[in-house]
Amino acid sequence: MLLSTKGDYGVRALIDLAKHAGEGPVQRADIARRRQLPESYLDHLLAQLRRDGFIRSTRGPGGGHELTRPPEQITLLAVLECLEGSLAPLGCVADANRGGESLCGQSWVWQELYDDMRRRLGRITIADLVAHEREHEQAAVANYTI
């Protein structure tokens, strides 16, 4: 498994924030409820996202979390590397890409795959994910009214 729930949950949380952008801070409890995430675990993920500058948080009544940038400027790649660390498929590929040295046997295979994956994830933004989610809602509504 390339990703743990950290990446998954974290992206879901950012989608939620993006969807409520411009409405003031969004509370942790609301994110957790809407996205079905354990709130106290979400806390850790938000902390990481804050440290890396994806969100800003304010305390006290009416406080909560907000994106620091428009969702069009937040790539899936950046978010996942923030929450998961390197996405390299194999240790030796990660080493090599951090200026390390030896590539292991089949790493030419992995390097290609890795580069391609990063390229793709670098082109997808949180805004894309929100758009996709909205489409699905639309579809659900359409089904409903027929």
Place this chain on the structure above:
Amino acid sequence: MLLSTKGDYGVRALIDLAKHAGEGPVQRADIARRRQLPESYLDHLLAQLRRDGFIRSTRGPGGGHELTRPPEQITLLAVLECLEGSLAPLGCVADANRGGESLCGQSWVWQELYDDMRRRLGRITIADLVAHEREHEQAAVANYTI
């Protein structure tokens, strides 16, 4: 990290067997020495490869391990799925691809990436890896003689 050392070591072992195909059984100790793997750990990997029909093993003096098929017919995909289980990047993708049900939020992204990776790995065989290794040896020798 998508892969653990299991996949890595297992592939290395199969490359070794492919390189010595037609010379009779290859001993675990020799594979371990040549490929720099812990022998008793390699034991487990060979057991798994045997259960899945990639290799055949014989005991007693002169015994060892051999490929059951020509290396051109063994894909990297098959080997890795044998040793690592599903290569799906995310749990929900694995579920969906085993006839499961719900795909999670961003899974359209992952499904595409996953399909592409499987296609690629399905086209690479152990024979390709051996060829690649031989080339590198050639290159090393060439450097030497200059």
Place this chain on the structure above:
DNA sequence: TACAATCTCGACCAGATTAGTCGTGAATCC
């Protein structure tokens, strides 16, 4: 038949990671 070489298989283990929970404290608003 004895013995040595090999694989076979399961038990065991230490350390890391994952996926959390919980509690205390700090900031903020009323």
Place this chain on the structure above:
DNA sequence: GGATTCACGACTAATCTGGTCGAGATTGTA
């Protein structure tokens, strides 16, 4: 002052990783 909300670190249980070890089965050879 009290309620609300985030901040942060300690703690935990379960699982995975990357092994080691030992007793036993099988086979070739002298």
